[in-house]
Amino acid sequence: MRLFRSEFLRARSRRLVPMVIVGGLLAVFVSLGLAAINSSPPSQASLEKAQTEYDQQLQRCLSGKYLGRNGELPPGYDTLEEFCRDHSGPYDLDGMQLRDLPEVLQGIATFVILLGALLGASLGGADWTNNTITTLLTWEPRRIKVLLTRALVVVLFAFAITIALQAVFAAVFWMGAAIRGTTAFTPSDTWSDIGQTLLRTSVVSTAFALIALSIAMIGRSTVSSLGALVGYLILFEAVIAGFRPSIQGWLVVRAGIVVVSQTPILDYRAGAYYSSTSPDPLVLMSVARANAVVGVYVVVLLVLSLLVFRRRDVS
Amino acid sequence: MGVIEIEGLHKEYAKLRGGRTVAIQGLDLSVPTGGVFGFLGPNGAGKTTTIRCLLGLVRPSAGRMTLMGADVQRDLPSVIARVGSIVEAPAMFPRFTGRRNLEILARIHGEGATAIDAALERVGLTDRAKDRVKTYSLGMKQRLAIAATLLRDPALLILDEPANGLDPAGIVEVRELVRSLGAEGRTIFISSHILSEVQQTADHVAIVAKGKLITSGPVDEVLTTGGRGLLVKVADLEAGRRVLTEAQMSVAPAGGALKVDVPTEQAERVSRTLAEAGLFVTELRPDEVDLETVFLELTKDQGVGD
Numbered sequence: 020m021r022l023f024r025s026e027f028l029r030a031r032s033r034r035l036v037p038m039v040i041v042g043g044l045l046a047v048f049v050s051l052g053l054a055a056i057n058s059s060p061p062s063q064a065s066l067e068k069a070q071t072e073y074d075q076q077l078q079r080c081l082s083g084k085y086l087g088r089n090g091e092l093p094p095g096y097d098t099l100e101e102f103c104r105d106h107s108g109p110y111d112l113d114g115m116q117l118r119d120l121p122e123v124l125q126g127i128a129t130f131v132i133l134l135g136a137l138l139g140a141s142l143g144g145a146d147w148t149n150n151t152i153t154t155l156l157t158w159e160p161r162r163i164k165v166l167l168t169r170a171l172v173v174v175l176f177a178f179a180i181t182i183a184l185q186a187v188f189a190a191v192f193w194m195g196a197a198i199r200g201t202t203a204f205t206p207s208d209t210w211s212d213i214g215q216t217l218l219r220t221s222v223v224s225t226a227f228a229l230i231a232l233s234i235a236m237i238g239r240s241t242v243s244s245l246g247a248l249v250g251y252l253i254l255f256e257a258v259i260a261g262f263r264p265s266i267q268g269w270l271v272v273r274a275g276i277v278v279v280s281q282t283p284i285l286d287y288r289a290g291a292y293y294s295s296t297s298p299d300p301l302v303l304m305s306v307a308r309a310n311a312v313v314g315v316y317v318v319v320l321l322v323l324s325l326l327v328f329r330r331r332d333v334s
Numbered sequence: 335m336g337v338i339e340i341e342g343l344h345k346e347y348a349k350l351r352g353g354r355t356v357a358i359q360g361l362d363l364s365v366p367t368g369g370v371f372g373f374l375g376p377n378g379a380g381k382t383t384t385i386r387c388l389l390g391l392v393r394p395s396a397g398r399m400t401l402m403g404a405d406v407q408r409d410l411p412s413v414i415a416r417v418g419s420i421v422e423a424p425a426m427f428p429r430f431t432g433r434r435n436l437e438i439l440a441r442i443h444g445e446g447a448t449a450i451d452a453a454l455e456r457v458g459l460t461d462r463a464k465d466r467v468k469t470y471s472l473g474m475k476q477r478l479a480i481a482a483t484l485l486r487d488p489a490l491l492i493l494d495e496p497a498n499g500l501d502p503a504g505i506v507e508v509r510e511l512v513r514s515l516g517a518e519g520r521t522i523f524i525s526s527h528i529l530s531e532v533q534q535t536a537d538h539v540a541i542v543a544k545g546k547l548i549t550s551g552p553v554d555e556v557l558t559t560g561g562r563g564l565l566v567k568v569a570d571l572e573a574g575r576r577v578l579t580e581a582q583m584s585v586a587p588a589g590g591a592l593k594v595d596v597p598t599e600q601a602e603r604v605s606r607t608l609a610e611a612g613l614f615v616t617e618l619r620p621d622e623v624d625l626e627t628v629f630l631e632l633t634k635d636q637g638v639g640d
Contacts, residue, residue: 025441032430127394150425153391157419158442160410332392
């Protein structure tokens with residue numbers, strides 16, 4: 020507990036923490052402020068027209084018209100109603116709409132995940148950069164305890180900061196939609212969707228914070244961690260995945276996106292889902308597999324960093 | 335049993351391009367409890383590696399070490415709370431205040447504001463405690479690092495090159511601090527290559543070169559190994575040399591005096607011999623050998639400085 024208090028104070032004192040919070044809040048207010056300025060509340064007439072259009076689309080969808088072969092639901096959907104709500108909408112309505120918030124949150128998830136990685140890399144690498152790891156280990160020589168405590172602090176910081184920033188984003192978006200857009204056509208379970216998206220994004224962000232922390236402890240610097248992550252993104256997630264799509268089922272960034280969106284990655288080269296004559300698309304990464312991939316990356320890298328940190332000389 | 339016991343310590347590092355570098359080869363050392371112990375050696379002698387091994391930062395290739403009776407490789411956590419240490423340069427977060435740096439460390443052992451205030455007061459940094467460490471001079475950083483070691487009220491302090499890079503005023507500050515800490519009954523293990531500095535503070539010394547122990551013991555004894563003698567001045571140096579040589583004493587000119595290679599206790603014999611020959615001594619004093627001379631003498635066969 021004492022070491023935890025020390026690590027917590029150390030993390031809290033890092034300049035990066037207020038920078039991430041202030042920068043995140045600034046990004047939220049500037050981006051949504053601009054969106055609100057460019058949005059205008061719809062007129063009563065356009066709302067009525069949109070409502071009629073929405074009702075018609077929803078009815079067509081509920082009749083099963085948009086389903087694939089044999090009336091099967093696409094992967095990722097449990098009920099027809101759920102599918103239809105996602106695929107029916109007042110498409111002619113412009114401006115900020117509260118019903119879009121879950122998708123918008125998924126859209127900003129990449130940045131939130133990057134924030135988590137940045138926090139993990141910095142909180143793990145700072146001691147090596149400043150050589151204070153020597154000082155720390157002369158106070159607490161039990162290295163496994165040191166690293167696990169640090170990991171716990173990183174989990175707390177990454178989760179709390181990312182969920183708070185997303186909550187602020189959602190609240191500001193809701194206000195913007197209420198004042199400068201519309202909250203109409205919002206399904207009753209939207210807030211539940213929003214809550215789950217926030218949680219999933221923060222969990223994935225925390226997982227990436229742990230991955231970045233582990234790499235920083237192995238590479239002994241913040242830069243090595245961020246560099247390795249960027250290198251991995253370019254080499255594996257972009258280049259190799261482009262040439263060999265089958266590898267996508269093993270890639271952690273894609274897995275993170277699947278966890279956040281709850282939408283599996285499909286290989287449409289084998290056939291389009293909506294074509295009645297084509298075979299089913301190949302599922303490259305299901306949601307369950309994505310959860311497992313993220314978990315395996317975190318556990319393997321954390322264990323590896325523990326072994327390396329425990330064994331290697333600190334000089 | 336000493337507060338630090340090292341037996342057959344050996345440390346090798348693998349080189350990037352193959353082969354191995356031997357940093358320490360079979361070092362034996364015993365540091366008595368209490369007082370200031372100087373651990374001397376040129377750069378690259380293995381001083382810092384030895385200290386890193388003692389503090390569990392570096393894993394030795396072979397050998398056994400105990401710190402306050404605890405086996406370093408198995409039981410270090412049980413004694414670390416009673417050991418304060420600074421390894422090489424004082425490592426603190428430069429953007430944090432001095433006080434915040436101490437708070438982070440103090441929490442590890444449950445120490446509070448009282449211990450922090452006392453440590454800052456002790457090293458004279460109370461007024462600068464709220465300033466960022468990056469604004470500190472090297473001497474102040476060194477004192478802050480010493481303050482950190484004092485948070486735990488340690489029985490043993492291990493200081494690696496504490497005067498390194500300091501200006502003369504900083505060296506004096508650190509020397510006074512080390513002396514006063516040693517006077518409180520703590521054991522201070524201080525490594526340095528600034529021999530004059532150690533000579534002024536240490537009670538015992540050990541000299542290492544190329545990872546091996548050359549000699550160790552009380553400072554006076556180690557100084558004796560460099561060979562002591564007497565410096566004699568007489569009006570006629572040549573006559574004095576002849577008389578002393580005839581009296582079976584080894585004599586050599588030393589500037590405007592004669593160096594007589596006899597124990598200092600034989601000063602009376604030297605004086606009487608010269609007087610009986612009608613040569614009257616104008617100055618007679620021990621030929622003080624400093625640690626630097628002894629060190630160079632003892633390490634000349636070790637290829638130090640090659």
